[in-house]
Amino acid sequence: MSRRNTEVTVGAPQGVGALQDTVEASARARVEETCPMVEVLGRVSAKWNISILVAVSEGPVRFTELERALVGISRRMLTLNLRNLERDGLVVRTVYPTVPPKVEYEATPMARELYGSLLALTSWAERHREDVTLARARYDATAEAPSAAR
Amino acid sequence: MSRRNTEVTVGAPQGVGALQDTVEASARARVEETCPMVEVLGRVSAKWNISILVAVSEGPVRFTELERALVGISRRMLTLNLRNLERDGLVVRTVYPTVPPKVEYEATPMARELYGSLLALTSWAERHREDVTLARARYDATAEAPSAAR
DNA sequence: CTGCATCCCGCCAGATACTG
C-alpha cells in the first residue's frame, strides 16, 4: 500500500520498493509525514476497527460480546480485524483453556490513548450523520437530477 | 457516461464493502440501516480522508498543494476522495475560472469540528508508528517463523 | 492546472461449511 508515485521523474520502478526520495520539509510537515504513518492510520481508521477499539478499551470483552456489539459485522471480519489489531500491538488476546473456549480481548495502553479521540469521532458521526446524508442527497440531486443531466 | 463520479465512493477505508451510492447499494444498505453511525464513520475514516481533512481544515488549499502534501496519493485517488468529501458536505470546492484553472478546497464547519480529533489521530500514528512496526515484526516472528533461529 | 476515462490487479469482505 505504501507505494508512491507522484510523477517523480526519478523513474523509480512502479513495482514495490521505491522508497521515498523526495523530502519536502515545510509548514505542512505533519501532513507530509503521512507516508510512513498512512499505514498505521489506515489500520486504526478502518471501518470496524474504530468501533472495535472503542469496545475493547472499555474492558476485557469476549468474542461473542463484540460480535453482538458491532451490529452488522461478519464473524470473519471480526476475527480478521482482531488479528490485525493484535498483530499491531493494539489489542491483547487472552485465551482461557476452559471447556467452552473463552477468549477475551483488551486494548493495550497504547491503544487506550486513542479512546478519547475515537469516542469523539463516533459521537461526531452520530451528531452529523443526518447532515451528511442530506448533503449527499443534495449533491446527487444537483449533479444528476436536473432535466438535462446526463 | 459522464457522471462526476467514476467508480469510487469512498467512505470506505479499503474494502469495507464501500457503500456505493451510484445506484444499487441495497445489498449493503442493511448494515447502514441497523447502524447508521458506522456508515458515517466509514466515510470519514478512509485511508486518505483523514489526512485530506486535516489539510483542508488549515485553510483553502489548491489541488496541487494537496497532491504534494499527501505523499504517496495518486491524482486519481485525490480527486475521487475530494469529490466524495465534497458530496458529503465536508469539503467545499471553489473553482476560479481563470486561465490556468485554479481550484481551492476548504473544510466546512462541520468538518472542522473533527480537526482536533483528526490531529490527535495523526499525531498518535506518528508517535506510535514505530511501536506498531515493532509489534508487527514481533508478532510475525513468533507466528510465522517458529522453526528458525532461537 | 485540474480532472476525467480506461485498463488492470489485488485485497477486502460476505456467505457458507467445517473443527476443536
Next chain:
DNA sequence: CAGTATCTGGCGGGATGCAG
C-alpha cells in the same frame, strides 16, 4: 464458544493517456 478454510465478487487504487 471461537475460530478456520474456501470460493466468489466488488471496490480500492495504481498506471497511463487525454482534455478543458
